[in-house]
Amino acid sequence: MQFDLITTDSSGARAGLITTDHGSIETPIFMPVGTVGSVKAVTQEQLRGDINAQIILGNTYHLYLRPGTDVLRQAGGLHQFNGWERPILTDSGGYQVFSLAANRKIKEEGVVFQSHIDGSRHLFTPENVMDIQRTIGADIIMAFDECPPYPSEYSYAKRSMELTHRWLDRCIRRLGETSPEYGHEQTLFPIVQGSTYKDLRKISAEAIASRNCAGNAIGGLSVGEPEAEMYEMCGLVTEVLPKEKPRYLMGVGTPWNILNNIELGIDMFDCVMPTRNGRNGMLFTWQGVVNIRNKKWATDFSPVDPENPCAASQQYSRAYLRHLFVAGEILGMTLASIHNLCFYLELVKAARVQILQGTFGAWKKQVVPQLQTRL
Structure with a gap:
């Protein structure tokens, strides 16, 4: 190595x-x-x-x-x-x-x-x-x-x-x-x-x-x-x-x-957090933490996370993902796990870009409060 x-x-x-x-x-x-x-x-x-x-x-x-x-x-x-x-x-x-x-x-x-x-x-x-x-x-x-x-x-x-x-x-x-x-x-x-x-x-x-x-x-x-x-x-x-x-x-x-x-x-x-929490309906997004089981998402037809480029985040709505969890469909756990893992990999990828540009410290101060928000 x-x-x-x-x-x-x-x-x-x-x-x-x-x-x-x-x-x-x-x-x-x-x-x-x-x-x-x-x-x-x-x-x-x-x-x-x-x-x-x-x-x-x-x-x-x-x-x-x-x-x-x-x-x-x-x-x-x-x-x-x-x-x-x-x-x-x-x-x-x-x-x-x-x-x-x-x-x-x-x-x-x-x-x-x-x-x-x-x-x-x-x-x-x-x-x-x-x-x-x-x-x-x-x-x-x-x-x-x-x-x-x-x-x-x-x-x-x-x-x-x-x-x-x-x-x-x-x-x-x-x-x-x-x-x-x-x-x-x-x-x-x-x-x-x-x-x-x-x-x-x-x-x-x-x-x-x-x-x-x-x-x-x-x-x-x-x-x-x-x-x-x-x-x-x-x-x-x-x-x-x-x-x-x-x-x-x-x-x-x-x-x-x-x-x-x-x-x-x-x-x-x-x-294990991205997959374990994902299987239990907790999603990490650039806007904050989402409990996808919450009834407030029942008619939210926006993407799971519009800022996350992966298909699980872009092609499915929060309303649909909530429906899968409420209905006990295995697909819900899979999509949530993929979304969270994509997000974690995008997070460190974005951090690397900021480090290479010499702007990580200021970027982190701006991003962390958003990540911690409970939506």
Whole structure:
């Protein structure tokens, strides 16, 4: 993987280019989440078409459970299995340490998960998580970490961070002992942790930077902390992480979260919000947030979002989309998901244009209040 930092706006926002064996990624970028190898309610053709996703995500824990590594290896990796020829990033399962807290046990060796599917038990270690991601075949793979809950006591956050750093060294060592299975390069991103404690975040960022990996991630945020604390932690960490390498903020977030964090120097984002909220009738538009189930849209025959160029936004009215949701039609969830993903990709595309023009800061101040408006 290669990262070229093209320019940095006076506000601190960056525009760059990531090059992988499966194609290039213009940053800042939003990455749709395809946890089990599928972005919910959306086909690969739609992702390649109107949405024009440059990279998507898969999840190591979920893909390990099903379809399983044997199936993925026989298929030739996830790219071949799901028909997605562009770059893929896989999370390591570290987020499931947080989200499945009731069904796991953490120890130095790794994490024992009780499967949410059939109750079977599985040990995830830094070593076998690297092996699983080798078999999945993602272009960018994440180090195995612990994502602590919010709030966490200082002592717990410190122990968790130190465990994440020890696991990182084991991940790096294991990758050095193995090779990609399908002939294309795989790049490891370590993850900064430390909860919302400034000193821990700084220590973790320095530790991660010292490993000299090709890119770096920030985890453990957008887990319930106030937005102001998220921004504070990101600003602190980006001051430490090397400027010549891409920075990935995991699991974030709303459109205004993304723009505010771009200004802090973040290059890559992912979140289930556009598809999850879309399936529940919440649309993100340039004019604000729309609850499409609201009766006020019943006779609004204007486009879903006249400023969003994709077909799902232009060719269907708010009245029709509301009708689909009220009638319980699956098409409503699909159209809303496509619209939201198109919007997120248009958002970061527009941000990139502003960064290249040197006008991002002023543009963001104008746009964010509109995005937050409830229509």
